[in-house]
Amino acid sequence: MIHRAFQRIWTGIALFALTIIVAVIGYIALGWTFSDAVYMVVITIFGVGYGEVEPLDTTAERIFTIFVIVAGTSSVIYIVGGFVQMVTEGELNRAFDTQRKSRTIAKLNDHVIVCGFGRIGRVLAQQLDEAKQAFIVLDNNPERVAMAETRGYLVHTGSASDEACLQDVGIERAKFLATVLPDDATNVFITLTAHELNPELLILARGESITTEKKLRLAGADHVVLPSSVSGHRIANLITQPTALDVLAQNNERTALNELLTQIDLQMEELEVKKNSRLLGRTIGEVEVRAKGAFIVVALRQLDGETINRPGVSLSLNVGDVLVLLGHEGAIAKFAHRYQYQSELSYQGGPV
CATH class of the missing domain: 3.40.50.720 (NAD(P)-binding Rossmann-like Domain)
Structure with missing residues (x-):
């Protein structure tokens, strides 16, 4: 509907412009100067009523002037009608949409x-x-x-x-x-x-x-x-299955998993414990306490390659250990920065 209104407006503008051009050419053909012709067209179409620039003595001049008045006025009315249609239909559409939505909501039950x-x-x-x-x-x-x-x-x-x-x-x-x-x-x-x-x-x-x-x-x-807790348990359960370890080892699967977790504002990442880390010698429990709920530890990959799923809270961290953490996006980086660990933050092939 709105598209038809715009089309009507542009059609009216085209007709109005054509009327002006034809009228000017017509008066010039009747022997008027260009400036007199333009002035006559303007005061005629817009109904100013200052009177004729030159006397309209012949029948041809009078008939042509009538044509200019009818064509000019009609094109202006057509343009105005297009604007009115656009406004009216837009308001009506919004009103109908609101009424339709209200009726639908009124019918909702056990929703x-x-x-x-x-x-x-x-x-x-x-x-x-x-x-x-x-x-x-x-x-x-x-x-x-x-x-x-x-x-x-x-x-x-x-x-x-x-x-x-x-x-x-x-x-x-x-x-x-x-x-x-x-x-x-x-x-x-x-x-x-x-x-x-x-x-x-x-x-x-x-x-x-x-x-x-x-x-x-x-x-x-x-x-x-609690998104972090629920997802943590789910990921931990996946890790206990043999196929889950393959998921953690493949970059394309890690990316797909992170895309899924991102939908609930979570991210799973690996964090390596360096020799100058302040977390060196800390237990898993101490790490999670210091995190204040920002993330949870779902697995620990030790330097010898052994992976411990759901490591105990009393397990201590050694150099080369890699923590698999699940938490809100950016939480691990903030935690690392807070404990002067930003420079030691490393990811194994990017986020898990």
Whole structure:
């Protein structure tokens, strides 16, 4: 519709320009000068009404002037009509889209509310879509909203911490709510608000810090997901299988694995213990304590080539040991810099 309106505007402009050219040439052909012809065309088409530049004595002059008035006025009206059509249809389309979306949301029942369309939110929405589970995405970021709409998801623009927005997406009829924002405080507030609006709602909340889990459960979360912990256990289980060691040894498989982990803001990397490292002689447990939840140790590759899966917390680090770490992107580099370990940070063929 909008395309047709633009086409109409450009057609009107072309007709208007053609009318002016033909009118000027016509008056010149009737014996007028170029300046008189242009002036006559302007005051005639725009209806200024200053009077004729020269007397219109002949029938041909009068008929031609009538043609100029009709053609010029019609082309202007056509152009204005195109603009009106463009504005009207654009507003109507937005109104119809809003009304359609409202009707769809009103029909939702036992659906899932996904609060936040970040990396985890996108993975979650994709899985729900593939499972044919009814869901709606709630986000206040225009770029993320546009991205969700492009993928064909039902989206509502607004803050998930706002009661009115939660009511707009049918929280009283929803079965699940998943708040997967990267900010713990916001997830706690959303959990608390959602639980008050619908005590029967099953709430799944994302937590960045282990200490947040208790707060989320007190706020009303039925399940708390700590991406680093969940993924750590999963990767550790994979490592205990023989095929998992092959995955860690092949660059193309490591890249694919990291791409998967990146979707949930995680990265698996190798960190070698150098002879001047401050971590030399420390235990695995001490390393994880100093990391403060930034990453976990899923494996240890010793200098002699032996790989220890899920190493014990009492195991000490020696020169040449390589730690296989799973944590948030950039967390290992920050940890290394903090403990004067940046210069000794090395990756075995790049990130694992």
